[in-house]
Amino acid sequence: MNEKITRNRSMSDVRIFAWELAGFAFIVILGIPLHSGFAWCGHYPGIAWLTPVNESTWEHFKLCFWPGLVFALVEMKAFGATADSFWRAKALGLLSMPVAIILFFYGYTAFLGHHVLAADILIFIAAVAIGQAISYRFLKSAASRSRWWSTVVTALALAFVWFTYDPPRLFLFKDPITGEYGISEQQDQTLGAARDIQRKVEDSRFVKADRGLFAIKK
Secondary structure (H helix, E strand, O other): OHHHHHHHHHHHHHHHHHHHHHHHHHHHHHHHHHOOHHHHOOOOHHHOOOOOOOOOHHHHOHHHHHHHHHHHHHHHHHHHHHOOOHHHHHHHHHHHHHHHHHHHHHHHHHHHOOOOHHHHHHHHHHHHHHHHHHHHHHHHOOOOOOOHHHHHHHHHHHHHHHHHHOOOOOHHHEOOOOOOEOOOHHHHHHHHHHHHHHHHHHHOOEEEEOOEEEEOOO
């Protein structure tokens, strides 16, 4: 009997490990291109909550959080209903990624005096690995039926949305390049110019009237 229980537990551990490993790959593969998502979308404010809008440390946390949350929702359908510790594991994993980024990034930049892009990418990958390892560890552990863990994840998601448009004047939220917070004035101007072009295109369109087709300039 004990041997059978041990075998079943081992199989469960392998299944959890496979999911967390897949989550690591998913977050890294989706997170890296997500860095340029705001520019790819023409600095559209409606997408700003999902992608980094500047080079602040806080904005780069989105690269871990949103892909991690998406994968967690997919993973929950696989075995979340039978794993009472699911949201505890996910909350601690998602929270540990930004903490790891803070420690590693400010640690090495304090030593070097500047940042290195390759090091930043490696830190991102390492932070995701740490978060998934912590998630794996707590998914294996004793069940936790507290609903507060899902509330923590929800609060973190709301914080990313809110602080995108109204960031606190703290160092984590400050763009080290422009010295600004949140969406910069330059990005607003770019969006305004794009809207002007779109308006001119719309104004030059032909409309249909009872007496035929004619162009109207407003």
